[in-house]
Amino acid sequence: MGISGLLPALKSIQTTKHLSEFSGQVVAVDGYVWLHKGVFTCSTELATGKPTNKYVNYAMEKVRLLRHHGIEPYLVFDGGPLPAKKGTEVERKRKREENLARGNLLASQGKHAQARDCYLKCVDVTPQMAFQFIKALRAENVQYVVAPYEADAQLAYLERMGIVSAVLTEDSDLLVFGCQIVLLKLDTVARTVVSISRSDFGAVTATASDPNSISLVGWSDNQFRAMAILSGCDYLPSIPGVGLKTACTMLRKCKTPEVVVRSVALEGKRNVPKGYMENFRLAEKCFLYQRVYDPSLEKLVHLNDVDSQQWDDVADKYVGSNLEPDLAKKIALGDADPITYEPMIDINPSFTPRSRVLREIPLAAATSSTNKSKGKSKARETPITGGILSFFGPNPTIPPRPRSPSTSRQPIAVKTTVAGKASGKRTLAEVMDQDLSVKRKKKQQEHSSSNTTNLTLSKFFGKPASPSPSISSPQLLRAKEPVAGPSRLGADKENDYITIDFDEEDLASHVAQGHLHSDRDLDADVEEDVVQQEDGYISPSPSRLCDTDELSSPLRPASSFDHPEDASDFDILSSPPSRTPGTRCLDDMPPSLRTPRSKTLDILSIGKILVHASPEPKDVFTEKQGVMQVDLRHSFSGDLRTEIGCSGDTSSTPSPSPSPLTPDNGSRVTREIAAVEGDGDLEFDDPEEAEMRANVHRTAAVAAGWRERWALGPGHAFPEPRLSKEESPALRRSETNVTPVGRHRFGVNVLPREAHSANSKAPDSAPAKIPTGSRNKQLRQSVGLSSRRSLVFFEVSTVE
DNA sequence: GCCGGCGCTATAT
DNA sequence: TAGCGCCGGC
Numbered sequence: 001m002g003i004s005g006l007l008p009a010l011k012s013i014q015t016t017k018h019l020s021e022f023s024g025q026v027v028a029v030d031g032y033v034w035l036h037k038g039v040f041t042c043s044t045e046l047a048t049g050k051p052t053n054k055y056v057n058y059a060m061e062k063v064r065l066l067r068h069h070g071i072e073p074y075l076v077f078d079g080g081p082l083p084a085k086k087g088t089e090v091e092r093k094r095k096r097e098e099n100l101a102r103g104n105l106l107a108s109q110g111k112h113a114q115a116r117d118c119y120l121k122c123v124d125v126t127p128q129m130a131f132q133f134i135k136a137l138r139a140e141n142v143q144y145v146v147a148p149y150e151a152d153a154q155l156a157y158l159e160r161m162g163i164v165s166a167v168l169t170e171d172s173d174l175l176v177f178g179c180q181i182v183l184l185k186l187d188t189v190a191r192t193v194v195s196i197s198r199s200d201f202g203a204v205t206a207t208a209s210d211p212n213s214i215s216l217v218g219w220s221d222n223q224f225r226a227m228a229i230l231s232g233c234d235y236l237p238s239i240p241g242v243g244l245k246t247a248c249t250m251l252r253k254c255k256t257p258e259v260v261v262r263s264v265a266l267e268g269k270r271n272v273p274k275g276y277m278e279n280f281r282l283a284e285k286c287f288l289y290q291r292v293y294d295p296s297l298e299k300l301v302h303l304n305d306v307d308s309q310q311w312d313d314v315a316d317k318y319v320g321s322n323l324e325p326d327l328a329k330k331i332a333l334g335d336a337d338p339i340t341y342e343p344m345i346d347i348n349p350s351f352t353p354r355s356r357v358l359r360e361i362p363l364a365a366a367t368s369s370t371n372k373s374k375g376k377s378k379a380r381e382t383p384i385t386g387g388i389l390s391f392f393g394p395n396p397t398i399p400p401r402p403r404s405p406s407t408s409r410q411p412i413a414v415k416t417t418v419a420g421k422a423s424g425k426r427t428l429a430e431v432m433d434q435d436l437s438v439k440r441k442k443k444q445q446e447h448s449s450s451n452t453t454n455l456t457l458s459k460f461f462g463k464p465a466s467p468s469p470s471i472s473s474p475q476l477l478r479a480k481e482p483v484a485g486p487s488r489l490g491a492d493k494e495n496d497y498i499t500i501d502f503d504e505e506d507l508a509s510h511v512a513q514g515h516l517h518s519d520r521d522l523d524a525d526v527e528e529d530v531v532q533q534e535d536g537y538i539s540p541s542p543s544r545l546c547d548t549d550e551l552s553s554p555l556r557p558a559s560s561f562d563h564p565e566d567a568s569d570f571d572i573l574s575s576p577p578s579r580t581p582g583t584r585c586l587d588d589m590p591p592s593l594r595t596p597r598s599k600t601l602d603i604l605s606i607g608k609i610l611v612h613a614s615p616e617p618k619d620v621f622t623e624k625q626g627v628m629q630v631d632l633r634h635s636f637s638g639d640l641r642t643e644i645g646c647s648g649d650t651s652s653t654p655s656p657s658p659s660p661l662t663p664d665n666g667s668r669v670t671r672e673i674a675a676v677e678g679d680g681d682l683e684f685d686d687p688e689e690a691e692m693r694a695n696v697h698r699t700a701a702v703a704a705g706w707r708e709r710w711a712l713g714p715g716h717a718f719p720e721p722r723l724s725k726e727e728s729p730a731l732r733r734s735e736t737n738v739t740p741v742g743r744h745r746f747g748v749n750v751l752p753r754e755a756h757s758a759n760s761k762a763p764d765s766a767p768a769k770i771p772t773g774s775r776n777k778q779l780r781q782s783v784g785l786s787s788r789r790s791l792v793f794f795e796v797s798t799v800e
Numbered sequence: 801g802c803c804g805g806c807g808c809t810a811t812a813t
Numbered sequence: 814t815a816g817c818g819c820c821g822g823c
Binding site (some may be wrong): 004036037038039040042043054055058120211238240241242243244245246627 | 803811
């Protein structure tokens with residue numbers, strides 16, 4: 001959903017950039033964005049239970065497009081749901097089911113066109129579908145990771161760690177998460193993206209001509225985040241009547257969200273939901289401290305460091321429960337369902353994508369390689385003669401990533417025979433890519449000699465990782481210097497996910513230009529004291545890629561938010577320390593400064609509201625029932641009483657949960673706000689603190705049921721009993737699928753029939769939980785390890 | 801002027 | 814699913 005109105009408000013700093021401008025960089029991509037679009041190519045098949053992988057083809061074409069332009073994609077997939085978003089999920093599910101029923105009805109009436117429209121609205125992307133995509137990514141050695149919870153946080157983490165240089169998504173939330181370079185609206189025809197650079201925030205000003213415009217001049221990242229939350233975000237609906245503009249205006253006037261909320265309440269025009277400020281802080285924690293998977297440490301970490309002194313169970317569960325490293329890794333690799341935690345079910349085992357490094361032509365098929373028949377049965381036997389379009393494989397200019405010794409997955413078997421260089425014949429793509437490679441190597445040598453890299457640097461190992469971070473990741477090993485060449489043949493139509501569109505003019509220009517000189521290169525040697533980096537946005541600062549590293553993580557020591565008295569005017573933030581044109585790259589910094597995860601980073605005021613700090617719990621498997629999670633939407637849904645000026649009733653209405661913000665205890669309000677704003681921490685022995693603590697616990701208690709329902713899924717390894725399918729109150733995304741006979745569960749213990757029917761090898765009565773051996777076999781098949789070897793031909797288009 | 805609900809649109813081929 | 818424009822309400 002993102003922040004409503006944010007992207008239009010940032011129109012002035014959105015710049016369209018050609019993909020080649022990001023050549024040589026690793027860019028994180030929200031995989032579900034492509035999958036969601038991809039399902040439009042096959043919504044009817046999906047809705048009617050017909051096996052298809054067209055959505056994988058679609059997504060893989062995007063992958064290849066990026067690689068074609070020298071961009072190494074790093075796919076990130078959504079994982080399990082956070083409690084805060086479940087309200088949205090339930091509503092979406094209801095609508096999907098409605099559309100499915102309607103579509104089925106229309107289809108039965110022969111109204112197929114109308115049925116298709118309904119099917120378009122009912123398809124959902126499941127983790128099992130994402131797994132099909134992952135299979136293709138594995139086959140082409142593309143990096144990926146399944147986030148433990150939300151892809152957004154994971155994407156932000158990858159950028160913050162310097163693993164990627166930018167994030168390609170469609171969601172404005174990434175900016176709230178602190179991303180420096182957010183790329184939107186990938187145009188596959190024009191080969192462009194719309195780029196928003198955080199360094200340009202200072203240039204965002206309100207203009208009379210644009211009613212949607214806002215001013216971010218002088219704002220800190222804390223304030224930007226506060227504005228976004230106040231205006232309504234995925235984790236917290238806004239105070240009714242408050243949108244982006246109002247939030248921006250009021251925050252500028254009131255300085256802190258606490259004062260904004262108090263001001264809104266005192267105005268009496270809008271009803272402030274009960275407990276809004278506490279929930280605001282929880283939402284803030286989602287943006288700051290959500291749990292993500294660290295591919296190097298191979299365990300879950302917080303997006304930003306958490307001060308354990310100001311942390312508690314409520315906050316801990318709200319940002320996503322911890323998972324034991326083994327499970328976290330399985331989820332990250334795609335081997336475990338991120339929602340049920342059960343082994344991933346391969347809904348289409350017959351889909352066995354292979355590396356497109358070269359094209360195999362089985363002897364039997366080779367003789368018919370000129371057969372242009374497009375019949376499906378033919379397609380299974382006939383090589384795909386995609387012409388030059390099918391010659392684009394993984395970009396050989398991206399060198400292989402070193403394999404992490406701790407990565408347990410075995411590298412995919414790569415076809416041993418190599419066409420292209422070895423054969424002495426080169427395709428046009430190879431000519432281009434090799435040319436790029438030479439230039440890039442030359443460039444890298446220049447950089448290494450000047451002690452800089454043109455790309456990212458592994459903060460974990462402190463050595464240049466560009467263009468492929470030398471980090472451990474779920475990614476499979478890249479083949480040794482993959483060579484662009486013909487893709488494999490003999491695949492059936494379902495497995496046909498090859499071809500990438502390109503035009504020769506484009507290729508020629510790339511060969512001629514190389515597109516190797518990033519702004520980062522140019523600015524790499526400019527000094528800046530990153531320690532003094534303040535995140536008030538200055539105006540105007542042209543977007544520069546080199547900004548990304550040291551500016552990642554918008555966190556700063558508690559300042560104006562916690563101590564507004566120190567920021568009596570916003571101007572105090574309007575001139576942050578020099579962010580001079582040209583900033584230093586990470587590898588110029590002392591290692592200790594490369595990761596801006598200072599322990600002094602602000603935890604804002606959260607710790608002052610949530611009382612006694614509690615140590616970070618061990619992991620989710622050791623916790624007992626009663627751990628609390630909160631769904632703010634439900635907290636609000638039934639009670640929109642105003643904390644101040646409740647419908648004009650300023651009398652001391654008896655309340656079972658006395659709010660700290662009521663008109664009849666103004667002095668307390670003052671004291672509390674003073675405390676929140678930084679006058680000092682709340683005294684825990686104070687009766688008011690006890691009240692607040694009680695409120696926190698009440699809120700958590702309300703949400704406890706959500707933990708039951710969402711955080712502790714049927715596959716959860718908690719000690720408490722699981723809900724059976726029949727007991728489970730609602731279907732979950734991963735538990736459902738649409739079939740000709742309606743929507744039903746994938747189930748934890750029942751393999752869906754359609755999966756079996758799709759894979760004729762498995763009987764309908766097969767047990768749901770695929771036995772390990774069987775599953776492994778399927779996995780082996782899925783990665784082509786058992787593929788047939790036969791006489792191999794190569795189709796090579798020469799340009800020389 | 802701003803918010804927010806509503807309906808429409810494109811997403812791909 | 815997300816964005817956009819319209820329009821009524823405040």
